[in-house]
Amino acid sequence: MTKPQQQDTTDDDHTTTPGPTREEAMLARMGGRRMGFVYTAVPVVVFVTANLLFPLAVTISVALLAGVGLMVFRLVRGERWTAAGGSLIGVAIAVGIVALTGSAKNYFAVGIWAYFAGFVIALGSVLARRPITGVIWNFVHGGKYRWRTDRRVLRAHTVATLAAAGVLGARFTLQQWLYIADNTSALGVARIAMGTPLSALVALVIVWAFRQSSKQLIPKKADTGEGIGDTGHKPAE
Template identity: 90%
Template sequence: MTKLRQQDTTDDDHTTTPGPTREEAVLARMGTRMGFVYTAVPVVVFVTANLVLPLAVTITVALLAGAGLTVFRLVRGERWTSAVGSLVGVAIAAGIVALTGSAKNYFMVGIWAYFAGFVIALGSVLTRRPVTGVIWNFVHGGKYRWRTDRRVLRAHTVATLAAAGVLAARFALQQWLYINDNTSALGVARIAMGTPLSALVVIVIVWAFRRSSKQFVPKKADTGDGIGDTGHKPAE
Protein backbone atom coordinates (compact mmCIF):
# COMPACT_ATOMS: atom_id res chain seq x y z
CA MET A 1 0.00 0.00 0.00
CA THR A 2 2.88 2.34 0.87
CA LYS A 3 4.47 1.81 -2.54
CA LEU A 4 1.16 2.46 -4.25
CA ARG A 5 0.69 5.69 -2.32
CA GLN A 6 4.22 6.77 -3.17
CA GLN A 7 3.62 6.01 -6.83
CA ASP A 8 0.39 8.01 -6.81
CA THR A 9 2.16 10.94 -5.18
CA THR A 10 4.94 10.79 -7.77
CA ASP A 11 2.45 10.76 -10.61
CA ASP A 12 0.68 13.80 -9.16
CA ASP A 13 3.97 15.65 -8.68
CA HIS A 14 4.93 15.11 -12.31
CA THR A 15 1.57 16.14 -13.74
CA THR A 16 2.12 18.75 -16.41
CA THR A 17 -0.28 21.18 -17.96
CA PRO A 18 -1.19 19.96 -21.43
CA GLY A 19 -0.21 22.17 -24.32
CA PRO A 20 -2.70 23.74 -26.68
CA THR A 21 -4.68 21.35 -28.85
CA ARG A 22 -4.62 21.54 -32.63
CA GLU A 23 -8.10 23.07 -32.49
CA GLU A 24 -6.94 25.82 -30.12
CA ALA A 25 -3.91 26.47 -32.32
CA VAL A 26 -6.10 26.91 -35.41
CA LEU A 27 -8.39 29.34 -33.61
CA ALA A 28 -5.43 31.26 -32.19
CA ARG A 29 -4.05 31.83 -35.68
CA MET A 30 -7.41 33.10 -36.87
CA GLY A 31 -7.70 35.76 -34.20
CA THR A 32 -4.34 36.88 -32.87
CA ARG A 33 -4.06 40.16 -31.00
CA MET A 34 -1.29 41.29 -33.34
CA GLY A 35 -3.41 40.57 -36.40
CA PHE A 36 -4.70 44.14 -36.44
CA VAL A 37 -1.14 45.51 -36.49
CA TYR A 38 -0.02 43.15 -39.26
CA THR A 39 -3.00 44.16 -41.36
CA ALA A 40 -3.01 47.87 -40.65
CA VAL A 41 0.66 48.88 -40.83
CA PRO A 42 1.33 48.15 -44.55
CA VAL A 43 -1.95 49.80 -45.57
CA VAL A 44 -1.41 52.90 -43.43
CA VAL A 45 2.15 53.29 -44.72
CA PHE A 46 1.11 52.91 -48.36
CA VAL A 47 -1.89 55.27 -48.21
CA THR A 48 -0.01 57.92 -46.22
CA ALA A 49 3.03 57.80 -48.48
CA ASN A 50 0.82 57.98 -51.56
CA LEU A 51 -0.59 61.31 -50.36
CA VAL A 52 2.76 63.07 -50.24
CA LEU A 53 5.23 61.08 -52.33
CA PRO A 54 5.60 60.05 -55.98
CA LEU A 55 4.21 56.62 -56.79
CA ALA A 56 7.65 55.03 -57.28
CA VAL A 57 8.79 56.22 -53.86
CA THR A 58 5.51 55.10 -52.31
CA ILE A 59 6.09 51.58 -53.62
CA THR A 60 9.60 51.54 -52.16
CA VAL A 61 8.37 52.75 -48.78
CA ALA A 62 5.63 50.11 -48.74
CA LEU A 63 8.15 47.35 -49.47
CA LEU A 64 10.48 48.61 -46.75
CA ALA A 65 7.59 48.67 -44.29
CA GLY A 66 6.67 45.11 -45.25
CA ALA A 67 10.26 43.97 -44.81
CA GLY A 68 10.51 45.68 -41.43
CA LEU A 69 7.29 44.05 -40.26
CA THR A 70 8.59 40.67 -41.38
CA VAL A 71 11.80 41.11 -39.37
CA PHE A 72 9.72 42.17 -36.36
CA ARG A 73 7.60 39.01 -36.58
CA LEU A 74 10.64 36.78 -36.95
CA VAL A 75 12.26 38.40 -33.89
CA ARG A 76 9.07 37.68 -31.95
CA GLY A 77 9.53 34.00 -32.75
CA GLU A 78 6.71 33.58 -35.24
CA ARG A 79 6.89 30.97 -37.97
CA TRP A 80 8.87 32.19 -40.94
CA THR A 81 6.13 31.02 -43.32
CA SER A 82 3.63 33.38 -41.67
CA ALA A 83 6.08 36.26 -41.40
CA VAL A 84 7.35 36.00 -44.97
CA GLY A 85 3.82 35.43 -46.23
CA SER A 86 2.83 38.97 -45.24
CA LEU A 87 5.83 40.36 -47.09
CA VAL A 88 4.92 38.38 -50.20
CA GLY A 89 1.43 39.88 -50.08
CA VAL A 90 2.84 43.41 -49.90
CA ALA A 91 5.31 42.64 -52.70
CA ILE A 92 2.58 41.32 -55.00
CA ALA A 93 0.36 44.35 -54.34
CA ALA A 94 3.28 46.74 -54.89
CA GLY A 95 4.25 44.90 -58.06
CA ILE A 96 0.77 45.31 -59.51
CA VAL A 97 0.87 49.03 -58.70
CA ALA A 98 4.25 49.35 -60.43
CA LEU A 99 2.99 47.54 -63.54
CA THR A 100 -0.31 49.43 -63.82
CA GLY A 101 0.81 52.83 -62.55
CA SER A 102 -2.31 53.14 -60.41
CA ALA A 103 -2.19 53.33 -56.60
CA LYS A 104 -5.68 51.89 -56.18
CA ASN A 105 -4.48 48.58 -57.57
CA TYR A 106 -2.61 47.99 -54.31
CA PHE A 107 -5.98 46.73 -53.04
CA MET A 108 -7.06 44.78 -56.13
CA VAL A 109 -5.78 41.33 -55.09
CA GLY A 110 -7.37 41.63 -51.66
CA ILE A 111 -10.71 42.70 -53.09
CA TRP A 112 -10.94 39.72 -55.40
CA ALA A 113 -9.64 37.40 -52.69
CA TYR A 114 -12.68 38.46 -50.65
CA PHE A 115 -14.94 37.57 -53.57
CA ALA A 116 -13.30 34.17 -54.01
CA GLY A 117 -13.61 33.46 -50.29
CA PHE A 118 -17.28 34.41 -50.38
CA VAL A 119 -17.97 32.07 -53.30
CA ILE A 120 -16.17 29.18 -51.57
CA ALA A 121 -17.94 29.76 -48.25
CA LEU A 122 -21.40 30.08 -49.80
CA GLY A 123 -20.80 27.10 -52.09
CA SER A 124 -19.79 24.94 -49.15
CA VAL A 125 -23.04 25.79 -47.36
CA LEU A 126 -25.15 25.06 -50.45
CA THR A 127 -23.50 21.63 -50.77
CA ARG A 128 -24.09 20.97 -47.04
CA ARG A 129 -20.36 20.88 -46.34
CA PRO A 130 -19.77 24.20 -44.55
CA VAL A 131 -16.09 24.97 -44.64
CA THR A 132 -15.74 25.54 -40.88
CA GLY A 133 -17.02 22.01 -40.28
CA VAL A 134 -14.57 20.62 -42.82
CA ILE A 135 -11.75 22.43 -41.01
CA TRP A 136 -12.92 21.21 -37.59
CA ASN A 137 -13.08 17.60 -38.79
CA PHE A 138 -9.66 17.88 -40.45
CA VAL A 139 -8.15 19.15 -37.20
CA HIS A 140 -9.59 16.09 -35.46
CA GLY A 141 -8.21 13.62 -37.97
CA GLY A 142 -11.22 13.53 -40.31
CA LYS A 143 -12.79 10.69 -38.30
CA TYR A 144 -16.20 12.09 -37.37
CA ARG A 145 -19.48 12.04 -39.28
CA TRP A 146 -20.21 15.58 -38.16
CA ARG A 147 -22.70 16.25 -40.97
CA THR A 148 -25.08 13.61 -39.61
CA ASP A 149 -25.75 15.66 -36.49
CA ARG A 150 -28.25 18.42 -37.25
CA ARG A 151 -27.14 20.68 -34.41
CA VAL A 152 -23.50 20.49 -35.40
CA LEU A 153 -24.25 20.96 -39.10
CA ARG A 154 -26.47 23.94 -38.25
CA ALA A 155 -23.73 25.48 -36.08
CA HIS A 156 -21.16 25.24 -38.87
CA THR A 157 -23.68 26.55 -41.39
CA VAL A 158 -24.18 29.64 -39.22
CA ALA A 159 -20.43 30.09 -38.72
CA THR A 160 -19.66 29.71 -42.42
CA LEU A 161 -22.48 32.08 -43.40
CA ALA A 162 -21.09 34.63 -40.94
CA ALA A 163 -17.73 34.41 -42.68
CA ALA A 164 -19.41 34.63 -46.09
CA GLY A 165 -21.34 37.72 -45.01
CA VAL A 166 -18.20 39.54 -43.88
CA LEU A 167 -16.37 38.61 -47.08
CA ALA A 168 -19.31 39.79 -49.20
CA ALA A 169 -19.49 43.11 -47.34
CA ARG A 170 -15.76 43.69 -47.76
CA PHE A 171 -15.92 42.93 -51.46
CA ALA A 172 -19.01 45.06 -52.13
CA LEU A 173 -17.80 48.21 -50.36
CA GLN A 174 -14.17 48.03 -51.43
CA GLN A 175 -15.02 47.22 -55.04
CA TRP A 176 -17.31 50.24 -55.10
CA LEU A 177 -14.52 52.45 -53.73
CA TYR A 178 -12.10 50.91 -56.24
CA ILE A 179 -14.38 51.72 -59.16
CA ASN A 180 -14.66 55.30 -57.87
CA ASP A 181 -10.84 55.66 -57.62
CA ASN A 182 -10.92 56.48 -53.90
CA THR A 183 -7.58 55.07 -52.76
CA SER A 184 -7.57 56.74 -49.33
CA ALA A 185 -11.07 55.46 -48.51
CA LEU A 186 -9.97 52.01 -49.66
CA GLY A 187 -7.23 52.08 -47.04
CA VAL A 188 -9.67 53.11 -44.31
CA ALA A 189 -12.14 50.43 -45.36
CA ARG A 190 -9.45 47.74 -45.48
CA ILE A 191 -8.43 48.50 -41.88
CA ALA A 192 -11.94 49.06 -40.48
CA MET A 193 -13.32 45.90 -42.08
CA GLY A 194 -10.26 43.80 -41.33
CA THR A 195 -9.41 42.42 -37.90
CA PRO A 196 -12.45 43.88 -36.04
CA LEU A 197 -14.90 41.99 -38.25
CA SER A 198 -12.66 38.94 -38.34
CA ALA A 199 -12.75 38.85 -34.53
CA LEU A 200 -16.55 38.71 -34.59
CA VAL A 201 -16.46 35.83 -37.07
CA VAL A 202 -13.91 33.99 -34.93
CA ILE A 203 -16.32 34.18 -31.97
CA VAL A 204 -18.99 32.42 -34.02
CA ILE A 205 -16.48 29.84 -35.28
CA VAL A 206 -15.31 29.15 -31.71
CA TRP A 207 -18.93 28.49 -30.75
CA ALA A 208 -19.35 26.05 -33.66
CA PHE A 209 -16.05 24.30 -32.86
CA ARG A 210 -16.97 23.88 -29.20
CA ARG A 211 -20.41 22.55 -30.02
CA SER A 212 -18.85 20.00 -32.38
CA SER A 213 -16.23 18.92 -29.84
CA LYS A 214 -18.82 18.64 -27.08
CA GLN A 215 -21.01 16.47 -29.28
CA PHE A 216 -18.37 14.18 -30.77
CA VAL A 217 -15.02 14.26 -28.98
CA PRO A 218 -14.85 12.18 -25.75
CA LYS A 219 -13.15 13.76 -22.77
CA LYS A 220 -9.66 12.42 -22.10
CA ALA A 221 -10.67 11.25 -18.61
CA ASP A 222 -13.50 9.20 -20.05
CA THR A 223 -11.76 7.42 -22.90
CA GLY A 224 -10.73 4.31 -20.95
CA ASP A 225 -12.65 1.06 -21.49
CA GLY A 226 -15.07 2.76 -23.83
CA ILE A 227 -16.43 5.01 -21.09
CA GLY A 228 -17.52 8.38 -22.42
CA ASP A 229 -18.17 7.13 -25.96
CA THR A 230 -20.49 9.61 -27.60
CA GLY A 231 -22.15 6.92 -29.65
CA HIS A 232 -21.27 8.64 -32.94
CA LYS A 233 -19.47 6.55 -35.46
CA PRO A 234 -16.23 7.86 -36.93
CA ALA A 235 -16.20 8.79 -40.57
CA GLU A 236 -15.42 5.97 -42.92
Protein backbone atom coordinates in the same frame (compact mmCIF):
# COMPACT_ATOMS: atom_id res chain seq x y z
CA MET B 1 6.28 12.13 20.95
CA THR B 2 5.48 14.38 18.06
CA LYS B 3 3.17 13.30 15.34
CA PRO B 4 5.06 12.75 12.11
CA GLN B 5 4.34 15.45 9.58
CA GLN B 6 2.50 14.23 6.54
CA GLN B 7 4.41 14.57 3.34
CA ASP B 8 2.83 16.74 0.74
CA THR B 9 1.89 14.45 -2.09
CA THR B 10 1.71 17.29 -4.53
CA ASP B 11 4.85 17.34 -6.63
CA ASP B 12 5.20 20.68 -8.28
CA ASP B 13 7.96 19.34 -10.49
CA HIS B 14 5.53 16.95 -12.14
CA THR B 15 2.59 19.28 -12.60
CA THR B 16 1.85 20.05 -16.19
CA THR B 17 0.03 22.95 -17.68
CA PRO B 18 -2.39 21.83 -20.33
CA GLY B 19 -1.60 23.21 -23.75
CA PRO B 20 -4.01 25.17 -25.86
CA THR B 21 -6.85 23.28 -27.46
CA ARG B 22 -7.18 23.04 -31.22
CA GLU B 23 -9.98 25.59 -31.08
CA GLU B 24 -7.86 28.05 -29.10
CA ALA B 25 -4.96 27.59 -31.50
CA MET B 26 -7.25 28.32 -34.45
CA LEU B 27 -8.59 31.44 -32.72
CA ALA B 28 -5.05 32.71 -32.29
CA ARG B 29 -4.26 32.13 -35.96
CA MET B 30 -7.47 33.78 -37.16
CA GLY B 31 -7.16 37.05 -35.35
CA GLY B 32 -7.06 36.28 -31.67
CA ARG B 33 -3.62 37.82 -31.29
CA ARG B 34 -3.52 41.56 -30.81
CA MET B 35 -0.37 41.81 -32.95
CA GLY B 36 -2.36 40.52 -35.91
CA PHE B 37 -4.05 43.92 -36.15
CA VAL B 38 -0.67 45.65 -36.29
CA TYR B 39 0.62 43.31 -39.00
CA THR B 40 -2.45 44.03 -41.10
CA ALA B 41 -2.65 47.77 -40.53
CA VAL B 42 0.97 48.88 -40.84
CA PRO B 43 1.53 48.12 -44.58
CA VAL B 44 -1.80 49.71 -45.52
CA VAL B 45 -1.24 52.84 -43.44
CA VAL B 46 2.27 53.28 -44.83
CA PHE B 47 1.14 52.84 -48.43
CA VAL B 48 -1.86 55.18 -48.19
CA THR B 49 0.11 57.87 -46.34
CA ALA B 50 3.02 57.69 -48.76
CA ASN B 51 0.61 57.86 -51.70
CA LEU B 52 -0.75 61.16 -50.35
CA LEU B 53 2.71 62.70 -49.94
CA PHE B 54 4.95 61.28 -52.65
CA PRO B 55 4.97 60.28 -56.34
CA LEU B 56 3.92 56.72 -57.10
CA ALA B 57 7.48 55.44 -57.60
CA VAL B 58 8.51 56.71 -54.15
CA THR B 59 5.32 55.28 -52.63
CA ILE B 60 6.20 51.83 -53.98
CA SER B 61 9.72 52.04 -52.52
CA VAL B 62 8.44 53.16 -49.12
CA ALA B 63 5.85 50.35 -49.06
CA LEU B 64 8.53 47.76 -49.84
CA LEU B 65 10.81 49.13 -47.13
CA ALA B 66 7.92 48.95 -44.67
CA GLY B 67 7.30 45.34 -45.68
CA VAL B 68 10.96 44.46 -45.10
CA GLY B 69 10.94 46.26 -41.75
CA LEU B 70 7.81 44.40 -40.65
CA MET B 71 9.36 41.07 -41.64
CA VAL B 72 12.52 41.82 -39.64
CA PHE B 73 10.42 42.86 -36.64
CA ARG B 74 8.49 39.59 -36.73
CA LEU B 75 11.68 37.56 -37.02
CA VAL B 76 13.17 39.37 -34.03
CA ARG B 77 10.03 38.47 -32.05
CA GLY B 78 10.79 34.82 -32.78
CA GLU B 79 8.17 34.11 -35.45
CA ARG B 80 8.78 31.59 -38.19
CA TRP B 81 10.23 32.54 -41.56
CA THR B 82 7.07 31.37 -43.31
CA ALA B 83 4.85 33.70 -41.30
CA ALA B 84 7.22 36.68 -41.33
CA GLY B 85 8.04 36.30 -45.00
CA GLY B 86 4.37 35.98 -45.90
CA SER B 87 3.70 39.60 -44.99
CA LEU B 88 6.54 40.79 -47.23
CA ILE B 89 5.37 38.62 -50.12
CA GLY B 90 1.88 40.07 -49.82
CA VAL B 91 3.22 43.64 -49.93
CA ALA B 92 5.54 42.79 -52.83
CA ILE B 93 2.69 41.37 -54.92
CA ALA B 94 0.47 44.36 -54.19
CA VAL B 95 3.07 46.99 -55.07
CA GLY B 96 4.13 44.92 -58.09
CA ILE B 97 0.61 45.22 -59.49
CA VAL B 98 0.67 48.95 -58.74
CA ALA B 99 3.95 49.32 -60.61
CA LEU B 100 2.65 47.39 -63.63
CA THR B 101 -0.67 49.24 -63.84
CA GLY B 102 0.43 52.68 -62.67
CA SER B 103 -2.62 52.97 -60.40
CA ALA B 104 -2.38 53.18 -56.60
CA LYS B 105 -5.82 51.70 -56.08
CA ASN B 106 -4.63 48.38 -57.48
CA TYR B 107 -2.70 47.86 -54.25
CA PHE B 108 -6.03 46.50 -52.96
CA ALA B 109 -7.14 44.60 -56.08
CA VAL B 110 -5.86 41.13 -55.10
CA GLY B 111 -7.43 41.35 -51.65
CA ILE B 112 -10.78 42.50 -53.03
CA TRP B 113 -11.10 39.54 -55.39
CA ALA B 114 -9.79 37.17 -52.74
CA TYR B 115 -12.75 38.26 -50.61
CA PHE B 116 -15.10 37.51 -53.48
CA ALA B 117 -13.61 34.05 -54.02
CA GLY B 118 -13.88 33.27 -50.32
CA PHE B 119 -17.49 34.44 -50.28
CA VAL B 120 -18.41 32.18 -53.21
CA ILE B 121 -16.67 29.17 -51.65
CA ALA B 122 -18.26 29.69 -48.23
CA LEU B 123 -21.77 30.27 -49.54
CA GLY B 124 -21.50 27.43 -52.05
CA SER B 125 -20.44 25.01 -49.32
CA VAL B 126 -23.54 25.92 -47.28
CA LEU B 127 -25.83 25.46 -50.28
CA ALA B 128 -24.22 22.05 -50.85
CA ARG B 129 -24.89 21.19 -47.17
CA ARG B 130 -21.17 20.81 -46.58
CA PRO B 131 -20.25 24.03 -44.74
CA ILE B 132 -16.55 24.60 -45.06
CA THR B 133 -15.92 25.01 -41.32
CA GLY B 134 -17.34 21.54 -40.74
CA VAL B 135 -15.11 20.10 -43.45
CA ILE B 136 -12.11 21.73 -41.78
CA TRP B 137 -13.11 20.51 -38.31
CA ASN B 138 -13.46 16.94 -39.53
CA PHE B 139 -10.14 17.12 -41.39
CA VAL B 140 -8.37 18.38 -38.25
CA HIS B 141 -9.80 15.41 -36.33
CA GLY B 142 -8.69 12.81 -38.85
CA GLY B 143 -11.78 12.78 -41.09
CA LYS B 144 -13.39 9.97 -39.07
CA TYR B 145 -16.61 11.64 -37.93
CA ARG B 146 -19.92 11.63 -39.77
CA TRP B 147 -20.56 15.18 -38.65
CA ARG B 148 -23.22 15.96 -41.25
CA THR B 149 -25.61 13.40 -39.72
CA ASP B 150 -25.76 15.35 -36.45
CA ARG B 151 -28.24 18.20 -36.82
CA ARG B 152 -26.73 20.34 -34.06
CA VAL B 153 -23.27 20.05 -35.50
CA LEU B 154 -24.44 20.75 -39.05
CA ARG B 155 -26.44 23.76 -37.84
CA ALA B 156 -23.48 25.14 -35.90
CA HIS B 157 -21.18 24.92 -38.91
CA THR B 158 -23.84 26.41 -41.16
CA VAL B 159 -24.04 29.44 -38.86
CA ALA B 160 -20.24 29.74 -38.66
CA THR B 161 -19.76 29.44 -42.41
CA LEU B 162 -22.53 31.94 -43.11
CA ALA B 163 -20.86 34.36 -40.69
CA ALA B 164 -17.63 34.04 -42.65
CA ALA B 165 -19.49 34.44 -45.94
CA GLY B 166 -21.25 37.55 -44.64
CA VAL B 167 -17.99 39.25 -43.63
CA LEU B 168 -16.27 38.32 -46.89
CA GLY B 169 -19.24 39.51 -48.93
CA ALA B 170 -19.40 42.82 -47.04
CA ARG B 171 -15.68 43.39 -47.54
CA PHE B 172 -15.94 42.72 -51.26
CA THR B 173 -19.03 44.88 -51.78
CA LEU B 174 -17.76 47.97 -49.97
CA GLN B 175 -14.18 47.82 -51.17
CA GLN B 176 -15.15 47.09 -54.76
CA TRP B 177 -17.42 50.13 -54.67
CA LEU B 178 -14.56 52.27 -53.36
CA TYR B 179 -12.25 50.75 -55.97
CA ILE B 180 -14.60 51.74 -58.78
CA ALA B 181 -14.86 55.22 -57.23
CA ASP B 182 -11.03 55.42 -57.34
CA ASN B 183 -10.85 56.36 -53.65
CA THR B 184 -7.54 54.88 -52.51
CA SER B 185 -7.52 56.52 -49.08
CA ALA B 186 -10.99 55.24 -48.26
CA LEU B 187 -9.93 51.79 -49.46
CA GLY B 188 -7.14 51.85 -46.90
CA VAL B 189 -9.51 52.82 -44.10
CA ALA B 190 -11.99 50.12 -45.13
CA ARG B 191 -9.26 47.46 -45.33
CA ILE B 192 -8.12 48.19 -41.77
CA ALA B 193 -11.59 48.64 -40.26
CA MET B 194 -12.94 45.47 -41.87
CA GLY B 195 -9.80 43.42 -41.35
CA THR B 196 -8.60 41.90 -38.08
CA PRO B 197 -11.54 43.09 -35.89
CA LEU B 198 -14.12 41.32 -38.07
CA SER B 199 -11.83 38.32 -38.51
CA ALA B 200 -11.64 37.96 -34.73
CA LEU B 201 -15.44 38.01 -34.43
CA VAL B 202 -15.81 35.35 -37.12
CA ALA B 203 -13.09 33.31 -35.41
CA LEU B 204 -15.14 33.31 -32.20
CA VAL B 205 -18.16 31.92 -34.07
CA ILE B 206 -16.02 29.27 -35.74
CA VAL B 207 -14.46 28.24 -32.43
CA TRP B 208 -17.98 27.96 -30.98
CA ALA B 209 -18.94 25.62 -33.86
CA PHE B 210 -15.76 23.61 -33.32
CA ARG B 211 -16.51 23.16 -29.63
CA GLN B 212 -20.10 22.19 -30.34
CA SER B 213 -18.80 19.53 -32.73
CA SER B 214 -16.28 18.20 -30.23
CA LYS B 215 -18.91 18.12 -27.48
CA GLN B 216 -21.40 16.23 -29.63
CA LEU B 217 -19.14 13.81 -31.48
CA ILE B 218 -15.97 13.18 -29.50
CA PRO B 219 -16.59 10.80 -26.59
CA LYS B 220 -15.24 11.57 -23.15
CA LYS B 221 -12.44 9.41 -21.78
CA ALA B 222 -14.80 7.76 -19.28
CA ASP B 223 -17.11 6.76 -22.11
CA THR B 224 -14.55 5.28 -24.46
CA GLY B 225 -15.02 1.61 -25.11
CA GLU B 226 -18.67 1.62 -24.13
CA GLY B 227 -20.27 0.72 -27.40
CA ILE B 228 -18.24 3.22 -29.37
CA GLY B 229 -15.50 0.97 -30.63
CA ASP B 230 -11.77 1.32 -30.98
CA THR B 231 -11.99 4.23 -33.39
CA GLY B 232 -13.53 6.44 -30.73
CA HIS B 233 -16.03 8.13 -33.00
CA LYS B 234 -19.74 8.39 -32.75
CA PRO B 235 -21.55 5.73 -34.78
CA ALA B 236 -23.60 6.82 -37.74
CA GLU B 237 -27.19 7.62 -36.97
